Amino acid sequence: MPRTYLTRSAPDVGEIEHRRWMFRHPLVIRITHWVNALCLLVLLMSGLQIFNAHPALYWGKVSTFDTPLMSMASSEDDPPKGVTTILGHAFDTTGFLGSSAGADGQPADRGFPSWLTLPSEQDLTGGRSWHFFFAWAFVLNGFTYLLYGLLSGQLRFRLIPSRDQIRHFGASIQEHLTLRFPQGDEAKRYNVIQKLTYVAVILVLLPVQVLAGLAMSPAMDAAAPFLLTMFGGRQSARTVHFVVANLLVLFVVVHVALVLLSGVWNNIRGMVTGWFVIERKVEPTPSPEPTGRSA
Amino acid sequence: MIRPPNRRALLMGASATAAAAMLGGCDRLGEMGWFKRTLATGEDANKFVQRLLLTERTLTPEYAEADISPFFKPNGTEDPPDKAYKAMVRRKFAGFQLEVGGLVEKPFKISLADLRKLPVRTQITRHDCVEGWSCIGKWTGVPLSELLQRAVLKPSARYVVFHCADTMDQGEASNIDATGGAEAPVANPNPNMTKKVAGSESVKGAGDPPDGALAEDAGPPEPVRFYESIDLVDTYHPQTILAYEMNGKTLPVAHGAPLRLRLERNLGYKQAKYVMRIEVVESFTDIGEGKGGYWEDQGYAWYGGI
Ligand code: HEM
Numbered sequence: 001m002p003r004t005y006l007t008r009s010a011p012d013v014g015e016i017e018h019r020r021w022m023f024r025h026p027l028v029i030r031i032t033h034w035v036n037a038l039c040l041l042v043l044l045m046s047g048l049q050i051f052n053a054h055p056a057l058y059w060g061k062v063s064t065f066d067t068p069l070m071s072m073a074s075s076e077d078d079p080p081k082g083v084t085t086i087l088g089h090a091f092d093t094t095g096f097l098g099s100s101a102g103a104d105g106q107p108a109d110r111g112f113p114s115w116l117t118l119p120s121e122q123d124l125t126g127g128r129s130w131h132f133f134f135a136w137a138f139v140l141n142g143f144t145y146l147l148y149g150l151l152s153g154q155l156r157f158r159l160i161p162s163r164d165q166i167r168h169f170g171a172s173i174q175e176h177l178t179l180r181f182p183q184g185d186e187a188k189r190y191n192v193i194q195k196l197t198y199v200a201v202i203l204v205l206l207p208v209q210v211l212a213g214l215a216m217s218p219a220m221d222a223a224a225p226f227l228l229t230m231f232g233g234r235q236s237a238r239t240v241h242f243v244v245a246n247l248l249v250l251f252v253v254v255h256v257a258l259v260l261l262s263g264v265w266n267n268i269r270g271m272v273t274g275w276f277v278i279e280r281k282v283e284p285t286p287s288p289e290p291t292g293r294s295a
Numbered sequence: 296m297i298r299p300p301n302r303r304a305l306l307m308g309a310s311a312t313a314a315a316a317m318l319g320g321c322d323r324l325g326e327m328g329w330f331k332r333t334l335a336t337g338e339d340a341n342k343f344v345q346r347l348l349l350t351e352r353t354l355t356p357e358y359a360e361a362d363i364s365p366f367f368k369p370n371g372t373e374d375p376p377d378k379a380y381k382a383m384v385r386r387k388f389a390g391f392q393l394e395v396g397g398l399v400e401k402p403f404k405i406s407l408a409d410l411r412k413l414p415v416r417t418q419i420t421r422h423d424c425v426e427g428w429s430c431i432g433k434w435t436g437v438p439l440s441e442l443l444q445r446a447v448l449k450p451s452a453r454y455v456v457f458h459c460a461d462t463m464d465q466g467e468a469s470n471i472d473a474t475g476g477a478e479a480p481v482a483n484p485n486p487n488m489t490k491k492v493a494g495s496e497s498v499k500g501a502g503d504p505p506d507g508a509l510a511e512d513a514g515p516p517e518p519v520r521f522y523e524s525i526d527l528v529d530t531y532h533p534q535t536i537l538a539y540e541m542n543g544k545t546l547p548v549a550h551g552a553p554l555r556l557r558l559e560r561n562l563g564y565k566q567a568k569y570v571m572r573i574e575v576v577e578s579f580t581d582i583g584e585g586k587g588g589y590w591e592d593q594g595y596a597w598y599g600g601i
Contacts, residue, residue, distance in 0.1 A: 050427065053425070053427055054424070054426040058428075061362060061429065061431060062431050063368070063429055063430065065366065115314075118318070118321055125594035125596075128425075128596070129334040129335055129338060130325070132338050132341055133334040133335075133337030133338075136340050214601075217345070217600055218421070218559065218560050218600065219560045219561070219600030219601060222349060222353045222354060222356070224348075225356050228356060234423060
């Protein structure tokens, strides 16, 4: 399609064309999005490497070694079994958690398997180097995003639900559950559930993750003792850090699934070039099933 | 009729292969010198920023008696294999003297009994291991600053190095000091086993010795004694003490008898146990492998604040 046809989020000219191009994602948002994706992947995998150095979680100030909230270990059996214990309940997780194949193919005593950790072999120092380098990249990238988003008004436009969206909250949930994605004008902005999820991730989970990471630092605990109060102790902070990492994985899984379901290439093109196609909202021929919403 | 390969299976297979290739690529990247140095800037930034946030006197939180961990996990060396050390234990460190020397005006040796006569500090603090676990313990000892004030630093002094009794790596230790005794064996050309041996210098000329290559070239690794170094900011911190008591009792062997460093605001690996000698230096590049400590030589960051 020749570029002259592209409209740049122009004021609405009515639903004439079938597909309308919209410039959806400014450069700063696109760059910070992909840098963030890379950082989260590296932080997750190097984090699991660090976790493997002592694959057990506790609550409170200190480790109560006999009573972890969760732990992974390999059993004395031959071949060893991987056993994951959560709140006192033991699960056989052989091959995945507790015991999985090492580089030589033999069962190795490790929390998460080598294909989930960075570096793949047991290497705490390597994992820490990766983790801290990418933690800085992640934080600087996040500040860039927030600063740009605040100054340009993008943050408010993209993330804060408008009044009418809040009014139609119920209907949005229904649409979401039936995997009907908004079209036409409604597709130009994020829907209300999307917005609230992004707010929760960007303004709650990610900052909590950074604070929990810092709360595990003995030096930071001296500089900012409120970190310990906030999480209820260093070991709680470590557990929160682990749980939030898992919530972020959950978010990414759903996020990617929805991208796949709502038009992979359009979404990916959107986040790479900025240009996104809006499908026409109403078919010219009246459909037997009206797409109108009920509240 | 041959069914065309399932698109989903193909995609899955392709992604799995790509993921494996990426992970392998990252592993290889992680072994390259320039990349390692790049990653290490993250840890340099940790030090830079944390030092900005902390004043020299910012204290780490102290805890109540009730918080003391019933079980405090010993880690690293728990029972030094060295015969000289074992002999000291048998004599309950009776003849032991801590040596303070290096770039100081007045080097001295001091017995445990005399150390106990110096100003005392007791603190209940949390010990954070780099592996991720924590324990709380009560430590009693002499502030390091007390010792160094007595020794009087020379102007070029930058770091304080702790030379310890425990031999790391393949523990050939027992063959090395055949005769027991508190003194380091004079006959050994490398008394603290932390100085570089002459032969290993060749590797250094070639720039950064790649980890691993060193060990292969030199045959079996030289046994080295544990050592650590800290800078003057941490040295003069009020909570930096040489502890001789833990939880109100004489420091047990598992936790570093007769003396261990407590360096609150830092991870456990910086907190040297079995301290025998304190040396003030300008630079630690010719000690051990030059990274400032036994664990640092294994790749851990010199700054252990996070
Ligand atoms: C500025 C941001 C961050 C900082 C300062 C930070 C810091 C840390 C630290 C100090 C540890 C070691 C914990 C231990 O001693 O065991 C750790 C572990 C870990 N990190 Fe992070 N982290 C950050 C961001 C993230 C993010 C965004 C993720 C997830 C995508 C993540 C995932 C993990 C995981 C899974 C572990 C291992 C589990 C645990 O020990 O809690 N981290 N992180």
